[in-house]
Amino acid sequence: EDQVTQSPEALRLQEGESSSLNCSYTVSGLRGLFWYRQDPGKGPEFLFTLYSAGEEKEKERLKATLTKKESFLHITAPKPEDSATYLCAVRVGGATNKLIFGTGTLLAVQP
């Protein structure tokens, strides 16, 4: 069965304290790994897509990396406005292009 696991469930950082979020997956035929940010009361907002092991994508203080079994979202010198839930999702092969989501990591950055 296709499965996506995120850790930690929650993370509290001080402003400027860098860290990483983990997304591990077990899927048959990965067709892309997606990172989303979700603010309270909002829908998920697309951040990155990664397709192959070794690939990296960057956006401001965020950098996503991908290996054959997991992905990391590195947050460098975070600011309070980076506080949100970060969701990882995988697209698997087959007739559909649906995304299977993990349960997310709730990030709180304190000033």
Add this chain to the structure above:
Amino acid sequence: EAGVAQSPRYKIIEKRQSVAFWCNPISGHATLYWYQQILGQGPKLLIQFQNNGVVDDSQLPKDRFSAERLKGVDSTLKIQPAKLEDSAVYLCASSTWGVGAYSSPLHFGNGTRLTVT
């Protein structure tokens, strides 16, 4: 471009009542999805449409949930009768389809928060 529009934003109903949610996807997006997000969990796919045809409804509780997408644009999701465990945020998303579809991300609306009492 305008994003995915959903209404209503909030709905409170009693168990055994019925409720309907509406979604208008991004213009030109052929694929439309309904996801259910229970508090503290990731979104779970309920149904996926390609134009006005159903591609995947394997996780839709068909005894109480129904969805349609008329004319391949707007969509409605209905629950009848509602149960307490249906309390969740119902998210609509859309994406492009075709060559390179695997690369297209899903774009989400802000959802409808349903509370069943």
